[in-house]
Amino acid sequence: xxxxxxxxxxxxxxxVTAAPDTPLLYVxxxxxxxxxxxxxxxxxxxxxxxxxxxxxxxxxxxxxxxAVQGKSVTTLEGLPAWYAAQKKLHQAPALHPVQQALIDEQxxxxxxxxxxxxxxxxxxxxxxxxxxxxxxxTAMNGHLCRCGTYPRVLKxxxxxxxxxxxxx
Amino acid sequence: xxxxxRRDFLKTGGALVIGFHLGGVVSAQExxxxxxxxxxxxxxxxxxxxxxxxxxxxxxFAELGQGNSTALxxxxxxxxxxxxxxxxxxxxxxxxxxxxxxxxxSASIQRGGPQVRAAAAEARRALLQLASKKLATPVERLxxxxxxxxxMGSPNQSVTYGALVGGKHFDLAFTGSAPVKPPSAYQVVxxxxxxxxxxxxxxGKYVYMQHVRVPGMLHGRVVRPRGQRAYGxxxxxxxxxxxxxxxxxxxxxxxxxxxxxxxxxREWDAIRAxxxxxxTWEAAPPLPGSAGLYVQMRKEKTTDRVVVExxxxxxxxxxxxxxxxxxxxxxxxxxxxFGPNCAVADVxxxxxxxxxxxxxVYATRGSLARLLGIPQEKVRVQYYEGSGTYxxxxxxxxxxxxxxxxxxxxxxxxLQFMRWDEHGWDNYGPAHVADVRxxxxxxxxxxxxxxxxxxxxxxxxxxxxxxxxxxxxxWPASGVQEVNRLTCGGMYDIPNLRLLNxxxxxxxxxxxxxxxxxxxxxxxxxxxxxLDELAYLAGLDPYxxxxxxxxxxxxxxxxxxxxxxxxxxxxxxxAKLSGAKVVTGRGIGVGTHLASYGGAxxxxxxxxxxxxxxAKRLYGAIDAGLVVNPGNVENxxxxxxxxxxxxxxxxxxxxxxxxxxxxxxxxxxxxxxEESPEITAVVVQRLNERYSGAGEEVMAACAAAxxxxxxxxxxxxxxxxxxxxSRVLAALKRG
Numbered sequence: 001x002x003x004x005x006x007x008x009x010x011x012x013x014x015x016v017t018a019a020p021d022t023p024l025l026y027v028x029x030x031x032x033x034x035x036x037x038x039x040x041x042x043x044x045x046x047x048x049x050x051x052x053x054x055x056x057x058x059x060x061x062x063x064x065x066x067a068v069q070g071k072s073v074t075t076l077e078g079l080p081a082w083y084a085a086q087k088k089l090h091q092a093p094a095l096h097p098v099q100q101a102l103i104d105e106q107x108x109x110x111x112x113x114x115x116x117x118x119x120x121x122x123x124x125x126x127x128x129x130x131x132x133x134x135x136x137x138t139a140m141n142g143h144l145c146r147c148g149t150y151p152r153v154l155k156x157x158x159x160x161x162x163x164x165x166x167x168x
Numbered sequence: 169x170x171x172x173x174r175r176d177f178l179k180t181g182g183a184l185v186i187g188f189h190l191g192g193v194v195s196a197q198e199x200x201x202x203x204x205x206x207x208x209x210x211x212x213x214x215x216x217x218x219x220x221x222x223x224x225x226x227x228x229f230a231e232l233g234q235g236n237s238t239a240l241x242x243x244x245x246x247x248x249x250x251x252x253x254x255x256x257x258x259x260x261x262x263x264x265x266x267x268x269x270x271x272x273x274s275a276s277i278q279r280g281g282p283q284v285r286a287a288a289a290e291a292r293r294a295l296l297q298l299a300s301k302k303l304a305t306p307v308e309r310l311x312x313x314x315x316x317x318x319x320m321g322s323p324n325q326s327v328t329y330g331a332l333v334g335g336k337h338f339d340l341a342f343t344g345s346a347p348v349k350p351p352s353a354y355q356v357v358x359x360x361x362x363x364x365x366x367x368x369x370x371x372g373k374y375v376y377m378q379h380v381r382v383p384g385m386l387h388g389r390v391v392r393p394r395g396q397r398a399y400g401x402x403x404x405x406x407x408x409x410x411x412x413x414x415x416x417x418x419x420x421x422x423x424x425x426x427x428x429x430x431x432x433x434r435e436w437d438a439i440r441a442x443x444x445x446x447x448t449w450e451a452a453p454p455l456p457g458s459a460g461l462y463v464q465m466r467k468e469k470t471t472d473r474v475v476v477e478x479x480x481x482x483x484x485x486x487x488x489x490x491x492x493x494x495x496x497x498x499x500x501x502x503x504x505x506f507g508p509n510c511a512v513a514d515v516x517x518x519x520x521x522x523x524x525x526x527x528x529v530y531a532t533r534g535s536l537a538r539l540l541g542i543p544q545e546k547v548r549v550q551y552y553e554g555s556g557t558y559x560x561x562x563x564x565x566x567x568x569x570x571x572x573x574x575x576x577x578x579x580x581x582x583l584q585f586m587r588w589d590e591h592g593w594d595n596y597g598p599a600h601v602a603d604v605r606x607x608x609x610x611x612x613x614x615x616x617x618x619x620x621x622x623x624x625x626x627x628x629x630x631x632x633x634x635x636x637x638x639x640x641x642x643w644p645a646s647g648v649q650e651v652n653r654l655t656c657g658g659m660y661d662i663p664n665l666r667l668l669n670x671x672x673x674x675x676x677x678x679x680x681x682x683x684x685x686x687x688x689x690x691x692x693x694x695x696x697x698x699l700d701e702l703a704y705l706a707g708l709d710p711y712x713x714x715x716x717x718x719x720x721x722x723x724x725x726x727x728x729x730x731x732x733x734x735x736x737x738x739x740x741x742x743a744k745l746s747g748a749k750v751v752t753g754r755g756i757g758v759g760t761h762l763a764s765y766g767g768a769x770x771x772x773x774x775x776x777x778x779x780x781x782x783a784k785r786l787y788g789a790i791d792a793g794l795v796v797n798p799g800n801v802e803n804x805x806x807x808x809x810x811x812x813x814x815x816x817x818x819x820x821x822x823x824x825x826x827x828x829x830x831x832x833x834x835x836x837x838x839x840x841x842e843e844s845p846e847i848t849a850v851v852v853q854r855l856n857e858r859y860s861g862a863g864e865e866v867m868a869a870c871a872a873a874x875x876x877x878x879x880x881x882x883x884x885x886x887x888x889x890x891x892x893x894s895r896v897l898a899a900l901k902r903g
Contacts, residue, residue, distance in 0.1 A: 002434070018434075018436075019436065022434075022436045023436065026434075026435045026436045029379075029435075030381075030434070030435055033381075034372070035372045035373070035374070035375070035376075035379050036372040038376070038378055038379075038507060039378060039507060039508070039584060040506055040507055040508075040587070041587040041832060041833060042439075042586060042587055043587060043832055043833075045587075045832060045833040045834060046506065046833055048506060048507060075372075076371075076372040077371075077372050094371075095370070095371060099370040099371060102366070102370045103362075103366050103367055103370060106360075106362060106363060106366060106799055106803060108233070108363070108365075108366045108369050108370065109233040109234065109556055109803065109807055110232065110233030110505075110506070110553070110554075110555045110556035111233060111365070111366070111369030111370070111374065112376060112378075112505075112506050112507045112554070112555030112556070113506050113555070114369060114370055115372065118370065136841075137841045137842045137844070138841075138842065140841040141840050141841045141842045143841070144506065144833060144838060144840065145506070146504065146505065146506040146555070146556055146558070146811075146838065147233060147506075147556045147807050147811070148806065148807040148808070148809070148810025148811040148814070148839075149803075149806075149807065149810075150810055150839075150841050150844035151806055151810065151844060151845070151846065151847040152803070152806065153841075154841070154844065
């Protein structure tokens with residue numbers, strides 16, 4: 001049965017009404033009206049619904065909302081502030097460097113998968129700021145794109161890495 | 169609507185009289201009438217100038233992630249002399265945007281570009297005439313920059329478009345007679361303007377169809393057997409126990425005939441209800457199954473047609489020095505948008521509003537009106553971009569299903585398909601069987617060519633309608649699903665040629681529709697490999713062989729562009745066979761769809777022990793006439809190359825003898841990052857040619873190039889795809 005739950009999303013504690021077994025995705029989309037995480041397969045196969053839970057990329061379509069209580073959820077919308085906190089910046093940028101690099105590379109086609117792409121790439125660069133091409137491919141391999149944007153996404157992640165290092 | 173101002177102009181020195189008056193205030197939100205598309209013969213239908221010196225262009229084509237919404241604005245901005253930041257478009261809406269005939273065949277620039285260009289030129293001419301009066305200067309002495317009209321040599325004497333007409337109707341007939349700019353004067357067209365939609369798509373602000381919510385709505389899900397059955401057979405409910413979801417508060421079963429769905433206030437409740445509903449279905453009639461598919465297609469009583477015949481093919485085949493006769497097969501493949509299709513419908517007794525991701529709001533409106541029993545003029549369809557669709561995925565089906573659920577629930581309903589609905593009930597790109605024969609003389613000139621192809625037609629009735637009891641129909645004959653004279657030998661100079669089409673009956677197979685590069689990918693895979701074999705027999709380099717047999721400058725242009733990008737060096741195919749475990753090969757190919765020209769080179773790696781094939785580098789070239797936005801087209805080429813690699817190595821709709829069994833990304837895998845090839849995209853710009861499509865042709869060329877590269881690497885031909893490890897190992901064993 002639906003009951004009240006408190007969850008921390010993008011640095012705010014939010015009270016939501018949902019059955020504890022409800023996948024986090026539906027709470028984020030329907031209760032909190034966030035547009036980043038989105039339904040792709042409901043099976044954890046594609047990465048469309050990805051969010052960060054305590055900084056770790058997590059498939060929100062197969063994660064019960066009760067499992068994130070007491071943890072910190074960051075969605076696409078919260079990535080610039082999450083990045084600023086990590087880098088100890090005074091102010092959050094408008095976009096995470098990965099987002100900016102995807103614009104710079106004009107990497108997007110339909111863009112539906114880019115929520116997961118951005119979340120995963122941000123997680124990767126937070127752990128490994130200067131990944132090799134092979135490391136990027138391995139990290140991103142669980143994120144599918146039907147339009148075939150992989151080549152430009154690979155370039156964009158390298159570009160974001162350079163931006164974060166201050167060399168671009 | 170009172171006329172605020174009226175002006176009649178007489179163009180001196182000519183017989184042309186242009187009369188127009190400025191009418192009522194324009195609203196970008198509500199215009200036209202529900203009685204039909206806005207009148208295409210009025211300039212107001214196409215664009216409006218606002219008081220702040222910006223313009224709205226009304227475009228009847230869907231942004232599908234290909235960037236056409238940006239490119240069509242470039243066309244309008246160019247003719248109007250506006251900056252890209254001053255111009256925008258609006259949502260496709262049957263009450264607002266013109267009927268340009270749907271976003272098909274990658275032809276929105278090809279078909280829409282000339283219309284938008286002519287309308288913008290017409291508006292510019294009218295604006296200059298107004299400015300001429302205002303500034304008391306002949307039109308010939310006026311110039312325009314960013315919507316500011318000024319007197320040549322006297323920039324202070326100026327007036328903006330916004331001040332001239334801002335907010336009023338043109339009430340001007342669209343004659344198509346206004347002169348357009350010569351390509352040599354282009355400043356905006358031909359540049360890689362950044363796409364308008366990308367910033368919001370990466371920030372999360374972009375509203376996809378899947379994000380649309382309306383007040384008071386319920387969430388719905390459809391309930392169907394997992395995996396579609398034979399087209400035409402539908403699925404008949406045997407037993408349905410509504411009490412099986414009584415424990416889910418507020419969840420309800422809705423049904424019309426065998427169309428079954430559930431609704432609930434909460435999305436998760438609707439999903440659970442759809443899963444937990446106890447329902448059984450009557451036994452399904454037989455399908456051929458993956459193993460028997462091609463054999464059954466050949467055995468059918470087909471409708472046969474000679475598509476083209478010239479010369480004496482049989483005699484030429486018999487007398488030639490080199491000849492090849494081969495059979496190929498190609499599987500059903502699926503659109504499977506990355507986010508399953510979604511629609512929101514609000515159907516009342518009198519009217520319907522349906523928001524969905526259709527490629528043609530007007531066609532969808534017609535089918536919804538029939539299904540819901542509401543007059544067409546009372547049905548409004550609005551387009552919201554979903555995830556990439558690559559052809560006729562389930563967007564009409566989900567719109568119909570949402571409409572039915574809303575009508576049955578008497579409330580607005582949001583319906584998103586589950587992954588298995590989209591994978592399992594798609595309108596698949598049809599399977600194909602080909603027999604190809606070709607012959608060359610001793611110098612490598614192709615003297616004879618015959619292509620016989622088997623495939624079924626597209627399916628004209630959506631699953632939702634069919635389940636309510638509407639009889640299945642074939643898609644009205646359009647010719648596109650026939651053996652394509654352009655792809656099958658059409659690029660070569662062949663004196664004796666015959667194309668035979670064997671149309672397999674659609675009933676008893678899977679539901680089919682156009683999938684990006686519709687059948688052309690399959691045609692090119694078979695045709696270009698057959699010709700590559702002739703090159704081999706003639707002892708020629710495959711690029712040289714193609715050049716020798718081509719006269720058309722535009723075909724030669726893409727062939728040369730792809731070869732040059734790949735730094736092609738001449739040698740016969742399979743001349744460097746190696747005994748190593750992992751071998752490499754390269755191949756070249758050409759292909760088309762309707763109007764543009766595609767060329768490709770593939771460099772692949774084959775692991776002879778595991779059977780795994782990976783494309784390492786793919787080069788694609790396209791000639792799409794005048795390319796408005798080369799950056800977008802490069803992105804399209806890149807996407808086509810990657811998607812083709814995915815289709816050649818991984819993608820196959822599987823079926824058993826009752827239903828489809830590939831229902832998710834595990835059972836229908838696609839290419840992943842680890843196998844993503846390096847890409848080189850080449851746009852062959854032809855400023856003085858007409859615009860043509862740029863989203864399909866390279867796929868056919870690339871499929872051919874990959875097939876030919878496999879032979880170069882192994883000395884063995886793959887005559888079927890996808891080239892999965894088991895198929896590759898079997899082919900290598902056969903030799």
